[in-house]
Amino acid sequence: MTKDRSLVRASDIGAWAFCNRAWWLAHVQHAEHENPAALSLGDDLHAAHGQAVTQADRLQRVGLLLLAAGVILAGLLVLIWLYT
Numbered sequence: 001m002t003k004d005r006s007l008v009r010a011s012d013i014g015a016w017a018f019c020n021r022a023w024w025l026a027h028v029q030h031a032e033h034e035n036p037a038a039l040s041l042g043d044d045l046h047a048a049h050g051q052a053v054t055q056a057d058r059l060q061r062v063g064l065l066l067l068a069a070g071v072i073l074a075g076l077l078v079l080i081w082l083y084t
Contacts, residue, residue, distance in 0.1 A: 012027070
């Protein structure tokens, strides 16, 4: 995946603010990182975290749907109880 350089990313701003020389070496000079295994691990951890957040969002939506269904069912049961 190629990076769209027309966008300024928050991570780029953070990297530049932390060490503008390191940012310049990585993004302008395309210098290799001294610990590529750590970068790879960080990418993997970020991907796993993103999947966990997506799963949590799905579960929250399912929970809200079940709650709404329960409230509707309880309302119907109350109406049935009142009119019988």
